[in-house]
Amino acid sequence: MFHRPFFASFIALGLASCSGDLSALDPAGPYAGAIANLWWIMLAGAGAILTLVLVLFGLVLFRPGFGRSLSVKGWMIAGGLFLPVPVLMALMTYGMAQGEYLIGAWQNEPVMARVEARGAMWRWDFRYPDVGSDVATMETLHIPAGGVVEVRVTSADVVHSFWIPRLAGKIDAVPGHTTVLRIKADVPGRYAGICAEYCGTGHAGMRFTVEAHSPETYRQRLTALTAEGPAP
Template identity: 55%
Template sequence: MMGIAAGCTGDLSALEPAGPSAASIARLWWVMLIVSLLIFSLVIGLFLATVFVPGFGRRISAQSWIGGGGIALPLPILFVLTLYAFWQGEHLLRGGGSLSPDTIRIEALATRWNWQFAYLDLPGAPLTHGTLHIPAGRTVEIAVTSEDVIHSLWIPRLGGKIDAVPGHTTFLRLRADTPGRYAGQCSEYCGTGHAGMRFEVLAHAPEDYPTALDYQEDQ
């Protein structure tokens, strides 16, 4: 169990959320895991009862097994889980509501095999390559596109993934609750350099955000 738990931590773990979008994903994962374990336990319990309890299987007709176990039980569970997944997922994309006035807007351009970021709310701010700067505690909307092939932007501890499609712009909202360093990567195979198409996210205290970009330009 310790080995399994160790695999659920780290810079690229979606189960260590550091923002509300990632927390929604982690919550959905845990809900589905718990429901799956309950269903698995029920199935194993029925199987053991059929094997070890004399006459248990014959007391229930074939029609009842099919109607109850194959239709009546799974359909409501799948329906509720699907609604819950849509409700959680709606908050991750642009359709989750209108932008607040203090939302930070950033453009992400994917190329083989690099990420370039432009800061729309900071006129004159330099483009950054391989490093995304954001203010902690503020909602960030990232407009994502690609220059060549399909890529996918993913920052596991801050939010879900979104495809970068040539000639098309997709939008992703996320927020870092606290300042820190977070790992990101391309999660869509895009060629021989895919494994190295990583980037880092530096979440700054809000008052340090503009000066952090000036510092990078000086370097």
């Protein structure tokens, strides 16, 4: 039997693991929030199925003779269809609704800023075409908070994966192709980003920082970057 302090520590440790710079379960924007909500709903559905299975197991274990009136075929139908199918159907319906929300949000929300992200072993470079193709930063992406930012992602060498867990889902960076991802930070702050596709020996260190500024501070930052001259 678990002691209460041990059980409480176990729960606290589990909850603590749901937060952090790279936690998709600690969203800081609506797109990441939709993904986190789907994860929690899937966890609840899996928990419901597990609970039903454990209840049946307990009845069979502690109530001898339970279920003998039901044939093997009946158990297969009850356990394989009636228990999991309603939960899985509910999860699928919710997942499709979240997908429609994300697609609708992409189509209906105006874009506040556009940036270009290029992965190269083993770093990320960013350019800001709204103010000029020569304005660039390395390892740090500047965006305005409170608005949609369109990120056009590509790669200079191998396949990488662009991911800011607290702001959006991930998308591949493919050599010779451009993929588009939209991100949004609700409030100013710093957010961590990584390459989520193994790309060689330096993969673990292929990280970057997203600095979300207020709109006014963002404009000032771009002005300062422009004054610094062309990117190397």
